[in-house]
Amino acid sequence: xxxxxxxRTTTRKWSWLxxxxxxxxxxxxxxxxxxxxxxxxxxxxxxxxxxxFIGLGNYGKALADVSFQHSFWYTALTAVVSLVLINVLAFMxxxxxxxxxxxxxxxxxxxxxxxxxxxxxxxxxxxxxxxxILSAYSTSILLNTTYGxxxxxxxxxxxxxxxxxxxxxxxxxxxxxxxxxxAKIDGANKWQTxxxxxxxxxxxxxxxxxxxxxxxxxxLFDQNLALTGGLPYIINPDGSTVNTTEMLALNIYNTFYxxxxxxxxxxxxxAVLFFILVAGLGLAQLAYTRKREVQQ
Numbered sequence: 001x002x003x004x005x006x007x008r009t010t011t012r013k014w015s016w017l018x019x020x021x022x023x024x025x026x027x028x029x030x031x032x033x034x035x036x037x038x039x040x041x042x043x044x045x046x047x048x049x050x051x052x053f054i055g056l057g058n059y060g061k062a063l064a065d066v067s068f069q070h071s072f073w074y075t076a077l078t079a080v081v082s083l084v085l086i087n088v089l090a091f092m093x094x095x096x097x098x099x100x101x102x103x104x105x106x107x108x109x110x111x112x113x114x115x116x117x118x119x120x121x122x123x124x125x126x127x128x129x130x131x132x133i134l135s136a137y138s139t140s141i142l143l144n145t146t147y148g149x150x151x152x153x154x155x156x157x158x159x160x161x162x163x164x165x166x167x168x169x170x171x172x173x174x175x176x177x178x179x180x181x182x183a184k185i186d187g188a189n190k191w192q193t194x195x196x197x198x199x200x201x202x203x204x205x206x207x208x209x210x211x212x213x214x215x216x217x218x219x220l221f222d223q224n225l226a227l228t229g230g231l232p233y234i235i236n237p238d239g240s241t242v243n244t245t246e247m248l249a250l251n252i253y254n255t256f257y258x259x260x261x262x263x264x265x266x267x268x269x270x271a272v273l274f275f276i277l278v279a280g281l282g283l284a285q286l287a288y289t290r291k292r293e294v295q296q
Contacts, residue, residue, distance in 0.1 A: 036048070037268055037271060037272065038272055039051075040264075040265065040268045041058055041059070041265065041268040041269040041271070041272045042054065042055060042056070042058065042265075042269075043058075043265050043268075044057075044058075044262070044265045045261075045264055045265055046261040046262075046264065054265070057265075058265040058266045058268065058269035059269045059273070061266045061269070062266050062269040062270045062273060063273075065255075065266070065270075066236060066240050066242055067240065067241070067242045067243065067246065067251055068248075068251055068255075068270055070242050070244070070246070071243075071246050071247055071248045071250075071251040072248060072277075074149075074244070074245070074246070074247060075217070075218055075220075075247045075248045076218075077149075078149065078152055078153065078156075078217060078220070078247065079214060079217030079218050080217075081153055082152075082153055082156045082157065082160075082213060082216075082217045083210065083213045083214050083217055085153065085157050086156065086157055086160050086161055086164055086209075086213045087164060087206070087209050087210060087213060089157060089161045090160075090161045090162075090163075090164035090165045090167075090168055090209065091164075091168050091202075091206075093107075093111060093161065093165045093168075094164075094165045094166075094168035094169045094171075094172055095168075095172065095194075095198075097165070097169060098169055098172045098173060108162075108165070108166070108169070110162075111161065111162035111165055112162035112163065112165070112166060113162065114158050114159045114162055115159055115160065115162050115163040117159070118222070119159070119221075119222030119223045119226070120222045120223075120225070120226045121226075122155060122158075122159055122223060122226070123155065123222065123223045123224075123225065123226020123227040124226050124227075126151065126154070126155045126158075126227055127141065127151075127226065127227050127228075130147065130151050130227075134147060141227070141228060142228060142229070142231040142232060143231075143232055144232070145232060145244040145245055148227070148228040148231070148232075148244070148245035149245060151227055151228065152220070152223065152224060152227060152228070152245070152247075155223050155227060156216075156217065156220065156223065159223075160212075160213060160216065163212075164209045164212070164213065167205050167208055167209050168202065168205050168206075168209065170205065171201075171202040171204060171205030171206075172198065172202060172205075174201070175197070175198055175201045175202065176201070179197050179201070180193065180197060180198075183196070183197045200292075203289065203292050203293040204293050206289060207286060207289040207290055207293065210285055210289060211282055211285055211286055211289075214281060214282060214285055215278055215281075215282050218248065218274075218277070218278045218281070219249055219278060220247055220249060221247070221249035221250055221253070224245070224246070224247045224249070224250045225250055225253075228245040229243075229250075230243030230244075230245055230246030230247075230250055230251075230254070231243060231244075231245060232244055232245070248270075248274050248277075249274070251270065252267050252270045252271050252274060253267075255267035255270060256268070
């Protein structure tokens with residue numbers, strides 16, 4: 001008979017045949033570009049081969065950029081508003097669809113389908129919808145910052161609510177039945193059961209959905225590009241231009257590709273700051289909500 005040790009040795013020997021390509025692809029496609037991008041953020045360059053190390057100059061220019069500052073606050077506001085609306089709506093829909101509602105499977109499919117559509121396509125679709133509605137008021141989503149903001153919020157909710165709904169449904173279905181029965185026996189009404197039993201037990205799903213909606217809100221790019229393209233814009237007294245609906249990812253893209261080769265190092269510095277911001281906020285949110293999860 002073949003011994004367990006020989007099986008383990010053979011497994012270890014051949015496992016790298018399958019793991020190796022994946023590790024190599026991860027290093028080539030993510031790790032190496034990531035560290036190369038950090039290095040380039042300290043350089044002035046037109047191409048990678050012509051990179052010239054200049055220290056922290058790019059970071060100073062990035063932080064002093066008025067358009068970058070505006071994009072940060074605009075992105076933060078958009079992310080917070082979308083975070084609240086997406087999770088509230090997704091939880092409400094998930095809760096209703098777990099109450100033995102007829103046709104709930106059909107509704108789940110309908111609500112989830114927008115998540116399957118690409119962001120660029122969604123952006124152009126909703127751009128036409130909003131322009132059709134706003135044409136009655138002789139304006140456009142590209143001419144009004146407020147319309148552009150709420151247009152992005154509506155688009156994000158329409159796309160992401162269905163995905164978060166699936167996660168919440170899984171969490172709701174995992175709530176122990178004996179706890180719900182105990183609450184009913186103790187005389188708790190539906191609202192008391194919801195807030196005292198259901199929601200505490202669904203905290204793992206809330207943690208995941210809040211993390212996804214928060215990071216998605218900050219990383220939003222393709223929908224922003226297709227829906228408003230950052231427009232409208234304003235010209236400051238110093239001559240600088242600020243796109244009023246431009247989010248951070250789009251600002252970095254525009255800095256790199258439309259502001260000239262001399263600004264590529266600045267764009268790279270913005271990208272590093274952007275990574276630190278999203279990673280920091282995501283980890284902080286995970287740490288905060290995980291403390292409130294109920295151990296079953």
